[in-house]
Amino acid sequence: MLDNNQLLRFTTAGSVDDGKSTLIGRLLYDSKSIFEDQLEAITNTSKKKGHDGVDLALFTDGLRDEREQGITIDVAYRYFTTPKRKFIIADTPGHIQYTRNMVTGASTANVATILIDARHGVIEQTKRHAFIASLLQIPHIIVCINKMDLVDYSETVYNNIVTQFESISSKMLVTDVRFIPMSALNGDNVVNKSENMPWYQGAPMLHTLETMHISSDINKVDARFPVQTVLRPQREGFIDYRGYAGRVASGIFRKGDEITVMPSGFTSKIKTIDTLEGELTEAYAPMSISITLEDDIDISRGDMIVRSNNKPEASQDIEVMLCWLNNDGAKPRAKYTIKHTSNEQKAMIKEVIYKFDISTLERKEDDKELKMNDICKVKIRTTKPLMVDAYRENRTTGSIILVDDATNETVAAGMIV
Template sequence: MQIDNNQLLRFTTAGSVDDGKSTLIGRLLYDSKSIFEDQLAAIENTSKQKGHIGVDLALFTDGLKDEREQGITIDVAYRYFTTPKRKFIIADTPGHIQYTRNMVTGASTANAAIVLVDARHGVIEQTKRHAFIASLLQIPHVIVCVNKMDLVDFSQEAYDKVIKQFEEFSSKLLVKDIRFIPISALLGDNVVNRSENMNWYQGAPLLHTLETMHISSDENKVDARFPVQTVLRPQSREFIDYRGYAGRIAGGVLRVGDEVTVLPSGFTSKIKSINLYDQELEEAFAPMSVSITLEDDIDMSRGDMLVRSNNQPQLSQDVEIMLCWLNNSPFKPNAKYIVRHTSNEQKAMVKEIVYKININTLERDTEDKGLDMNAMAKVRIRTTKPLMIDSYRENRTTGSLILIDEATNETVAAGMVV
């Protein structure tokens, strides 16, 4: 299989506290020679000041002062690196239970998730929680890295035990591709280079797995969705009759001559032209930002959506979503919220909490109707005007939304359309 050298792979790392996420990312960057000399010199100097022998790999990602002092990762740390075979964006997410919301944020655009498991402790509640969130966010590939194999004498028996524990649990998850790799992030075994200490493992190291993993595009190439961000009416004489609708294509392909429907009004027309700066295009696709003109003069504004007439999203004021509560203040049943969905903004209320998910046991609780920070629940919301939605599984852009507190203007929750 041919891998596109310019193809971008986004992956997130998650695991319990002290499972070695930051050390693993540091090892990936260090051994793949993706670190600038001045950065390496600064980390080497900090490592010496802390009394470490050699380079403290975790410092490559734990950039915040508070994190370095506590030795934990608090925020989502994004890192970028490139190998001859692929480009990567890493989202290093926190392991503590109180930072569940950070993992949801970091993993929302990921193609793959690396879940770290300490070989000494095996699968614990936080492992299950992170794997469940990866499943909930429809991440297609999960790589379970059984770390700290050096502390169990590189034992195949210890590795097989973790695999059995994880497989028993993951049979309930909606993840098609789960892979297992025994590693030692500290020593570098099976991270970038094959381990000489684990000849019993016949699979590929982590970096080779990431470089050769087949990923489908982030974008839905089938369902044409064009949320309108603004209407362009140039004042120059050259464009005196120009009325263009500008925005970013959220899915599918649009071509000149296509019959399209304007939602929510339902009026139809055909695409007259597609413009990218000063270029005229015959077609455009997600995630391009373009300006589109129509053959008919139709009243359209920000928040409307252009779709193909024979392929339309669901139009609804009552929407079921899986919600992660992000705010420090708990959910208030009668509070007024603003929903932001693509370029559309509507007032909304939470009609019903269908069930809450116990993040540790993954059980559904239909009795508890409260939402605190990091809580995850299935809810029904009602908006003042219809939203043009697809399920999150079909389209991550038209299938996601955020709730904003009308009184404080704070983002309180992120939701995925079921």
């Protein structure tokens, strides 16, 4: 594996029937990422269950309850590596009652893979998956038109589905969409190019994942550094050292840059950018570093260091696309803890502007009750300003979660509009 190999995170959403587990099993199997003892285990289970051959879908079975019920309940993370890249799959269930899991899996993904059964074309579930991918601003979408073996590998069927999908995606905020006709069961166009579909000129799925350009997925323009903690070594050689530790959220910081600390507004210059290996002249997202400044300023966790000529908005009133994640719905005008980067404040949902009907993708302005899996646009008021960017420009400084102080549970996730 080469030293400059990148990490690509992708999400798969799908239900039991559309072949999602088979697709993942096929990717892992054909890329030789399944070990012999794992293969032996699923071969035995396949026999016990009376399947013909090895059921690759069994490879993604997780918890005991899931194995017994034959469904995926939670997000499962899977890993494989090829000579070109390392991959992390966030494997999520596709049914409507698991919207929250899909949103969770999508939050860190570079690529969303959406599965379509070629026999059924674009269905309600496809729309929902595309909607979640656009809501979470996943930079790339791969539409896998699966089970092509069951429609005689027909180019016409494929073209019709592409047209159907484009008619819904054109109304959403998605930029890079690719279509791949495949049969995960037989291995067509997953890792190996299909001989059954000579009319398809594109690359198989794995090659697409290996070569797709992802370096621009992170915002390189707006320099944002949320302070996680302050390092004060108090030991010889570092008596007066005061380092601000954190992970660059976006953009690039260089030694000597003029910076502003938010929300205080104090300004200074970057004196050093430190790591255990030594000083750096520049640091970019998503590097974890420690910054020292020319001036002694009072800075603590929750503050944000930004370049003085490009600041986020400091605001106590934000509009958010909210996904409700908890079994208990939102209480009217209830107070929550809002977490945004390393910052934490109290917050109140002031108003539900509208709710999405996730099946029809229509807005509902009369139903304002927030229940599990609901997606809605809300107005939130915080006790102190948050330093925010719009989510579509910055996934790190544009996202929040709400925590219920009565239970300490994470009850909602939001994208700042």
